[in-house]
Amino acid sequence: MNIKALLKSLLLRKFTTGLLILQLSITLGLLINSVILALDTNNKLAQETGLDIENTLIISLRPTSGEYRNLDYYRSIVSEDLHQLSKLSGVEGVSLMNQLPINKNGMLGNFYDLDDPEIIRKDKYLRDVKFFISNENLGNTLALALLEGRFLTKDDQLDFGRNEPGNVVITNSLKKALYGDDSALGQETNNGRIVGVVKDIMLDPTIPVDKQYGVFDNRAMEFIFTGRFYLLRVTPGQVEAVRNKVSDTILAVQAERDIYRIITIAEHMKRFYSHDKGLAQLFLLLCGLMIFVTAISSYAYSQFHISRQKKYIGIRRALGARKKDILLYVLTENWLVYSIGCTLGLVMALGFNILLSQYISLSKPDIMLFILASVVIFVAGTIATLIPAIKTSNIPPVIATRTV
């Protein structure tokens, strides 16, 4: 096969070939970046959270009546709720919390050792430590992994109205930030004495993994109005059965509540990334459309040129070229166009990646992805040109003898 001759024939129709190449390269550029977006989102959803995301249920609720302004009433209802929920079959642990992990912002505060208040100037994340107001069952319910000391206990709950910090449990990254490899047990901080250190769980996915600073205390009963989320640890396989009973159980205790969401942590995480996922899906949809359009173009391109080359192909056939040769000729011509398109597409993918990163965060393209995307383009293009190519190879040699 004479590549030089092929190139020459392509140059004869530089405009249409140019258009197709441009189209191919833009398609490739978009395809690569869309796949990157989709992969990025999937990676985010698959990242390690340190939580049993499938078997932990979150119940989001708020009281709706004015009765609950009486905090003692509020407390008695919540205690009963938790008690009734813990009796459900399949429920292994029940707790409550003021805010959820895997979230942006929320209740934040600064946290430092009383001996070293200046440290928050060096590490800005220490000014935005997540504060979890919870109770003694949190460690068990979230299945937190204890690294040092102990979980919170009933005794860590202070008398209501005592305006002093109590005992707290902190996450490992917070301990590392304050005490390095030394023990944190018994240390006095601006928010109480540290009695335990737990393994990190993902608190805010938008900040670095080693800055997942969190503090847990046992004051949910005191600040009962902050306890908007109940947590249930469920026996694997029982999630749906438990989920179906939650509303009735809570409303049976007292009906004036708005239970607006009952989801697993996995679903909560999906919600957190739903905007990213939606965008990735939109991009993939656009890619699909683009490949479709490009395939139409490839088809039109070869169809057009074949119709113009009918006579020459006829002559070639008359001179002894076999059907197979013609088929190969037409396909090679297209493959050459695709190769140029894909090479240009690499540039386009890089350029588009840079352009997109002005607006959104996405990873850099890698070579495997490029090869994969090129294969998609080749396959789609070949399928689109196969029919005109086969038609061409069927041109009988007798065409050569006709004049018009």
Add this chain to the structure above:
Amino acid sequence: MPSNSMFVYNLTLAMQSFRRAPTLYFLIILTLSIGVGVLCANLALVNSMASDPIPEKSANLFHINMNTWPDDQPPDEPMHILRYRDAMAIAESKLTKGSAIFYASGVYARDAESSSMKRFDSEVRATTPGFFELTNAPFAFGSAFEKSRGMEIVIGDELNKKIFAGKNSVGKTLELDGELLTIVGVLKPWVLRPLFYHPTEGRAFNLTDDIFAPLETAIDLGWSIHARSSSAVNYTGIEETRDKDVYYLQAWVELADMNQKSALQSYLDNYSQQLKDAGEHPLAIKNELHNVNEWLKVNKVVDQKVLAFTLASVLFLSVCIFNASSLLLPRFHAAKFEVGLRRAIGASNRHMLVQGLTESVLLGLFTGVVALVLSWLFLKLSVQFLPRLTNLAVLEPKLLVLGMLLALVTSIASSLYPLYRANYYTISAELK
């Protein structure tokens, strides 16, 4: 009327040409209208996000940021949320035409006289009475409350529909968190895109509030803060925040002219300086006034993801144009005998061009119609994928026009090269 009959003749030719290759033209219209539709749907989202929600006075309304955090570790510098006494200093200033001091809260509401115990989750704006005039809130019934304290509320159209079936509910009483408050005003349907008075905390595309309550009353009743708050001290309920360093109020002012802006700026700077001199904060004097559009820009209300997708759809449209071009080329090529013949019997280059353009304009019109339908579809589809933007999915008339124009431009653009080529076809070559 030769020009008119020529036009009709050109139209007839165009229709003939469409009829001769229906599949081809169908494909062209389809690809072009998909391209235009996708772009148009995105532009509709961007348009909603970037529009000025209160054009009649957006240049005269200012959001105030202040820098009065009591120690040298402020959460932001300056802060968009203010503490009670700072906000009141603004409200008391005589330099403004009007002001609104508010925070966002939420309660459950029911008609106090109703036998049903069903309560509706309602977004609350706890505000000073100046809010209504400042934001041009449209009243359907009744009027604003006049004081910052009192058991009176104004409710939004949506809540009025839910509880009172849209009837005039002025004088009725709502039970909110166990307290009875009387309705003094009901708003008309009120759409603000973006919600300029509260674009922070990702609320730019929320709906307007359901209940507007007097600020002092809401504080007294302990209605909790539903948006961002920062505090330098511990506190349990909002009712104790008036004299504490708890930052949660937002302040807007309306100025009669720009001279007042510098006067207000120096008033605020003066105020901050006095606090600083009294040792109440160590920070730099940094008070900022942003008008509506500046404030929306500071808060980046235009979703960057949608912008990125718009960029991609521009590329997609260009691919569609290239595609239409390569589809049209064989079409014109196939007609070269006809073209050559027509030129041989005296049609000028201009005639041929006009005829070709007529065809592409007609093509553009068809494309436009299909594109508008598709853009509506894509818009619905986009908010399926990005539910956060649901409130933005509207196709305004100007976007319909834009979509039509885009369709025309793309259709003409894609036939430019084929037309140019067709003008080189000569009868001699064809008759050879």
